[in-house]
Amino acid sequence: MRSLIIVLLVFCGNISTAQTISGKVGDKSGEPVALANIYLEDSKKGTTTGKDGKYILRNIKRGSYQLVISAMGYKTIKKGITISKDQIINVTLGESKDQLDEILIVDTQTGLTRKTPYNVSTISMQGIENKGNPNGMMGSLRELPGLYGAEFGQGIIKPFIRGLGFSRVVTIYQGNKLENHQWGADHGLGINDLGVKRVEVVKGPASVLYGSGALGGVLLVKDEDNFMNSEKITGSIGSTYNSVSRGIRTYASAGKSFKNDLFFAVDMAMENHADYQNGDQRIIGNSRFNSKSLRLHSGVKKENFENKLAFTYNDQDLGIIHDEEMLPSESLATTPNDRKMQLPFQEVSDYLFSYNQETKNEQFETSLHISRHFNERREIESARELIDLGLKQNHTFFNARLSLPNGKIKHSFGVQGSFVKTKNFENSEDFLIPDAGVFESGIYYLASASLDSWYVQGALRYDYRQVTADATAAYLIADEFILPGNPENRKLIREFGGLTGSLGATKTFNNQQQLKLNFSTGFRAPDLAELFSNGPHPGTNRFEKGNDTFGREQSYQVDATYSFRKNKFQANVSVFGNLVENYIFFTASLEQPPENNQEIWSYLQTNTGFYGMEFDVKYNWLNENRLETSVSGAFVRARDLDARENLSFIPPDNFNLKATYYALSDKSMTIFSRLRIISDQNKTGLNEEKTPGYTLLNLGVNKKFRFGKNSLDAGFTIHNALDKTYVDHMSLLRAFNVSSPGRNIMLNLKYDF
Template sequence: MLLKLATYAQDAKIRAQVSTEDDFEVFFTVNLVGSSARADVSPNGFSFSAISPGNYTLEVQAIGYETFQKEIELKPKQTLQIEIVLRVQENALDEVIILDEQLGISSDTPYSFTSISINSIQQKSSPNGLMGSLREVPGVYGAEFGQGIVKPFIRGLGFSRVVTVFQGNKLENQQWGADHGLGVNDLGVDRVDVIKGPASILYGSGALGGVLLIKDSEDYLKSTDWTGSFGTSYNSVSNGYRTFASIGKKQANDFYFAADLAYENHADYKDGNDRIIGNSRFNTTSLRLHSGIDKKQFQNKLSFTFHDQNLGIISEDEMDDALSLATSRNDRSMQLPFQEVKDYLLSYKQSTQHENFETSLHLSHHINTRKEIEEAFNEVDLGFRQTHTFYNGRVSLTNTKIKHSLGLQGSFLNNENLDEAQEFLIPDARFFETGVYYLAEYKLKDYFIQGALRYDFREVTADASSQALINDGFILPGEPENRKLTSSFDGITGSLGVSKTLDKHKLKTNLSTGFRTPDLAELFSNGPHPGTTRFEIGNANFDREQSYQADVNYEYTNQKFSASLSVFGSLVDNYIFFSSSGQTEPETGMNIWNYQQVDARLYGAEFNLQYSLFANNQLNLSMSGAIVRGDNLDFKEPLTFIPPDNLNFKVNWLPFNTPTTFFAALRIIGEQNRPGFNEEVTDAYNLVSLGASYYFDIGKQELEIGVTANNLLNETYVDHMSVLRANQVTSPGRNILLNLRYRF
């Protein structure tokens, strides 16, 4: 104790006054790089207390102003007095955000993109995971199969048409069907960058609708002290709770290590009528480990993630009281049917910066094991083990007028039915794919021009020669004698775009193509799908989907107001969709569903407006919205699974000089009166949310409390994008989300 008191007696302090050269009062943020201390901020300045003597970098940032940065040395018992004048930024849109270190792309790219923080305490630990926050992004929607299973849609395209990059790895665990989750949550995640529109040039097959780039939180790289957080949360709609913790440290020799851990458990959720939706319960366990070196010109990172999920499968007969699987309100025991999913992901990334060039390397290996257990707890009805190795390498010449990047990217994937499986939907299968891409970037005054070309080749082999598949009578198309079938896909894609920046305005235009190779289920499925009433049949003769899109995006930003508008249109050749044939399979009596391929058209628009009512940004108003239309050009009817029109209103209030934040939000979902094949009109609905957060300073640490009421008015509704929409399974009702987080 005496040693601790003596140490505090040597601590230094900082006192700063902050003004702007145009005498405009602004909201600013302060960061003392090299310390975990947090500033006490007032409208005219800030202060730090109890800082250990040493060398630090002081940073002050405000929207519309240049970042102030100063190296300082604090001596024992010193109180540093400093006056800071923030300079007006000549171009408020000049700040460059790195979207993807692997590919070397930034916010200058002509693609339409949105970044959203996942660290907000009000939204932490939402039962819908990352998608609970991503719904705030105009043009992004989610297809639900109950809480815990939400698939992202971007501009009307979803399922395996959206690429998700997690831990640098391109996720491929959707090869056997649409109604399965991504297998990621917000543990250790700082933000998600959403790239809208075809990005196959950069990410290969599947990036037809867009890309979700999930970025890790790396606060531990800012300090040589131990940093981290731990906390807990509660969701009233499902009596669900979550406990989570993160810790990390960077050594003086630039070596670092970090860990994240979470456990989550939910009972069945209640809808707006307080009806329990049976078997919507789920639980997850997540562990993440990181280590590496972070130097000025060399960075690497070795990461491991383990994710274990048990997910209840909501019955198609759930709304029939006599057939409902609902039990007691707080029953958390898994019941039949359910999914048991385990993910193991090991990844390594490395980047170097040299005077004339930079390099990037990524390698990852992902093991995904999925079991669908329906008839008995000791039997596996459907089971797969997928191994996926993904690689990406890039070299960029940076000391030239035109930045040239050449990259190689690809995958090895092997998908095997588990020996103990009782039923078989798809055969054993594997594929190898590789793509080579060239990316050129040229900056000329206010213009940024980007062009790219890419060639891809994929070879897919289906194998039904195992004894289990022979005994099951599984048949491949054409019934080859050796019970093996090989298909190959290849093609060229390209993009060309221009960004024009002038003062507070930015205009982006982009022409691009994208492609998607049919997944294993679309090519080779031929069997019953447990947990459903479907007998699914694929088509091995499908061609790859190919899209052609034009995109225009306009942005305006000043100190108090920002606005963006995007319009897009795309044609998709060989679009694959899933539908009922109206027939039944003789042996099982199940409805036969098959895949069809048509030409399609999608078009729409998104907008986002933000306004700070007062000079110090204490009251922020925002409004956003999106519309998308999709047409089946062969059948002259709307496409299925097209999101309804939606509007979002939000108010954020930061009371003067207090550590409190309040927000109110209204989400308006319009009637979806353009049903596709086998769909019906879905009613409109409105969702109201309120929330507040508060933080306490405890020495150098911080305690945060967040309270959020989602669907405050307890609306009863069925979302058009729900996978269970046809059975009128209602969505979650009012949810009071309580969060407690301690940062150190």
């Protein structure tokens, strides 16, 4: 930390004044265009507009440039400018009839751009209807085709991409590769939408860029940065009410950039929920939860240099829904408004420090990330003063990239590494896994070239991972915790290594059509639970057993994506096939330990095959595109190739129908409906029963009120408007018939200043 402060002071001392370009981007009706891309061609200098359509480009050297302005649904504008002093350039964008969407940079850490052959989807988190969802970011993300969520009550949803989830999906948050959610299916990501601008979703194996775990895909969480476009304090304050759990969330954000290129921002939120009700108005006991979050950001943004020092604190108390909750005599439900934590529950705390830096030069570009993440998790079941299962994790992660952007072939060289230390609380009642240390390092090379209408990208990576299990602590000896093979020194070391790669191409036929073809490999080293579990899991009736002889999972995926846009119509269709070797799954066995009558669950390995399709079709109706309709959907099929049967825990076929109408002359009112259709899941696997489908209807209206430069957003949304009682196939509580939330009236107020 001391060295990072010194680095900041050195750079701040070298700040010099230069010209700026600022202005506002709007449409023909005078409304601001948010998230428009503004950049100087060939200079690598760019930014995006804020919610008010404003932008600032700082520290521009004198000279002549091509200024490029683009946004989804609008025609791209290029105009020649000469800079000799500060300039204000306002731009009006016209609607695009045919142009495909293009965002320049997807991820600065790896240099991934929108042209990549990878299938990349984007969802904005700025809409008022996305604020305060009890299911966090995943409440919005799981409506993307190909993305699903495995639920463990409200507040805990694990992402699944193309049928692969848990520790097979990597989440990059604040630049850090999160490791805190891999300890079990009932542990969430530990993050929410506070201070988040958008999420980029990479579908398919991306281990060549993100290392172990990126077998199914990657979630790239991008921070809000509107404050960088204003030298006045800007921000928002808001509150959300959810009727289904009587939940209240209050949040606030503020930030400011300075003339000397410094910036600072802060985000805060508090959230509190009682137990939710299902569609039969039955209270689901102990589904209550609460959280507190704080985020701080500070740094420098210059023409060829940008850095950011950030801190996030998140504290959660999460009720654990009991296996026998649906039995009336066993329910933990109390009164509808009771929010006090009761047994059993989890206490989860996260502290994340990160430093990100980018430099740009005429000959090269660099990116550097260093972060330190502290995570503590306590499962409390038998008594408040006792910890039934407690784990502490310290994770240091770094990523460095050097890119050579000039020439016919663009080259990027990168190195990544992780140091993870996991330790049990010594006063825990139970010990599921031993203490452990994980060292991981990887180096990769990424090359890309534009050849007329083709964009070709290839990458190669080597990774090495060492896992050390340590059962020498006195509390593990006293508990008689035994490592596989019962080694005399009570330690085990397992090593994993190998190559991954990708090769793909993007063919742009014209402004209307594009085809992406990609072959990629991914890998995942077994996590600690899969290797070394040997104990009871509190909050369940399971005794879990790992297997230290597991090899690493290896995937080979081929996918193709076709995009088309014509007039007011646009469509995207993707197909994929994925072979996963050494796939690890979790299943119940027939044996029972005699002393506690718990059911033994074991991890096993097999070879599997996945294939599927996703589609998204949109059409804009009426003048000024006031009515937008869309249909999207996805299906995935998965087989255990060794046993020649369906694989368990695979998302059912799902479809989304949406209609949005922009009302009033200034489009300041939005009226929308969402229909989510989940099919029956009849393709069941080992020890799995069929699950009936269901249909959910969501309705809402949002209104923006303007007060000069400030505005007030008001939102009224009804989730599950028909009050359906249902159990999702991907619910981790499905085996106990615990149903999901019923009708939820969500009220939102947000004031932007």
